[in-house]
Amino acid sequence: MKIGIFGAGQMGRAMIKGWLHSQEVAPQDILVKGGHTATAKNLQAQLGFKLAESVAEFASCDVIVIAVGTLSVVPILESLNEQGIEKLPIISIAAGVSLKEMQTIMGPSYPLAHAIPNTPVQIGEGLTAITYCEALEAPQKETINQTLDYLGDTLETVEEQLDIVSSIAGCGPAFVDIFMEALADGAVLHGMPRALAYEVIAKMMIGSASLALSTGQHPGALKDGVTSPGGTTIRGVAALEKNGFRHAVISGVSALVSE
Ligand SMILES: NC(=O)c1ccc[n+]([C@@H]2O[C@H](COP(=O)([O-])OP(=O)(O)OC[C@H]3O[C@@H](n4cnc5c(N)ncnc54)[C@H](OP(=O)(O)O)[C@@H]3O)[C@@H](O)[C@H]2O)c1
Structure with a gap:
């Protein structure tokens, strides 16, 4: 071609x-x-x-x-x-x-x-x-x-949706990159070598995304599968939510589309 x-x-x-x-x-x-x-x-x-x-x-x-x-x-x-x-x-x-x-x-x-x-x-x-x-x-x-x-x-998609679809697909990688960097900062804070942190985090994200795509499961259900009662993951989730994690992400998306 x-x-x-x-x-x-x-x-x-x-x-x-x-x-x-x-x-x-x-x-x-x-x-x-x-x-x-x-x-x-x-x-x-x-x-x-x-x-x-x-x-x-x-x-x-x-x-x-x-x-x-x-x-x-x-x-x-x-x-x-x-x-x-x-x-x-x-x-x-x-x-x-x-x-x-x-x-x-x-x-x-x-x-x-x-x-x-x-x-x-x-x-x-x-x-x-x-x-x-x-x-x-x-x-x-x-x-x-x-x-x-x-x-x-x-x-x-219909043309009216091109903007929002492309905002998520096109600008979303920057959000994900910041999240990866922040996860690595946390890992480094607790003694993990930075290069190893980036490798582990990138592979973890590929695995999580592939699992969501291949099972078609709701993200909330996948999260529930990792959070055992009284466990460490739910403590981390609670700390993220206390700091407005979800709201920060939604605000980021709104900033993309309101321009
Ligand atoms: N960047 C993204 O992530 C992204 C994602 C999706 C869609 N888009 C869209 O893609 C388009 C380009 O974005 P971009 O980020 O690639 O912009 P860019 O880096 O500024 O590139 C645009 C290129 O177009 C060339 N150009 C200008 N007039 C031309 C002409 N008459 N004939 C041939 N080439 C010409 C320019 O050449 P010179 O360098 O020689 O001036 C420049 O290299 C935009 O309309 C944008 O909405 C961008």
């Missing part, structure tokens, strides 16, 4: 790395067009993909990904339109541009998707929330899904 992508910034780079990491996409099958600085060129020197000189080159791709800031999306769509690019599926990952806005340029029958990935896509462990336009035909949807499947899981 030949993938064309506009933008090799934070998220463009993560996606390009993810396609290469999958080993299903070769560097020569990724065509990248950067902005006004050397960002894309510098990345190309490391990763070996093809750099596009013109928008016309994208006609040879199977799918186009737009990974630029909100203000650059419309000019790129207009330039693709001017090239007369026919029914080539386009995935925009720009948070601030809706499918409807894209359709005003490309037309209501053009195959479009709006997706919001997160940074773990670079190691194939991403979660991409996606919404498709109604006009999408099965083969085009298949191409879009294949492009994103190389990067991890894809979750279809």
Whole structure:
């Protein structure tokens, strides 16, 4: 599959790395067009993909990904339109541009998707929330899904939910990172070497998340399974709740979505 992508910034780079990491996409099958600085060129020197000189080159791709800031999306769509690019599926990952806005340029029958990935896509462990336009035909949807499947899981949602889903999936890793660091601080306080603490905590979190996914059990039920009566775990849980743990997390999420 030949993938064309506009933008090799934070998220463009993560996606390009993810396609290469999958080993299903070769560097020569990724065509990248950067902005006004050397960002894309510098990345190309490391990763070996093809750099596009013109928008016309994208006609040879199977799918186009737009990974630029909100203000650059419309000019790129207009330039693709001017090239007369026919029914080539386009995935925009720009948070601030809706499918409807894209359709005003490309037309209501053009195959479009709006997706919001997160940074773990670079190691194939991403979660991409996606919404498709109604006009999408099965083969085009298949191409879009294949492009994103190389990067991890894809979750279809209505466009109104993209923001909250992507906030949790995209910003949540920072919350988890702080939690991991705080757990390690506590462990270090009680004598555990820091490197060992980080390894134990990361593996514990992978195990807990995998258990939740594979059993489908409610998180509260999983927590109940660890907290024996009068035991140490419930004492730790009580101490966390006394310090407003749950409220702090909910407030963090509200801060994400209220912007
Ligand atoms: N970062 C995330 O975690 C994340 C997650 C989900 C979605 N998104 C969305 O992804 C988009 C990009 O975010 P980002 O964090 O990757 O931003 P970024 O680091 O600023 O990267 C944007 C890149 O777009 C390039 N660019 C600008 N105009 C262009 C054009 N006309 N043609 C080709 N490339 C162009 C810029 O090139 P130069 O460097 O040369 O100026 C820049 O490298 C945003 O719309 C954002 O909403 C981001």
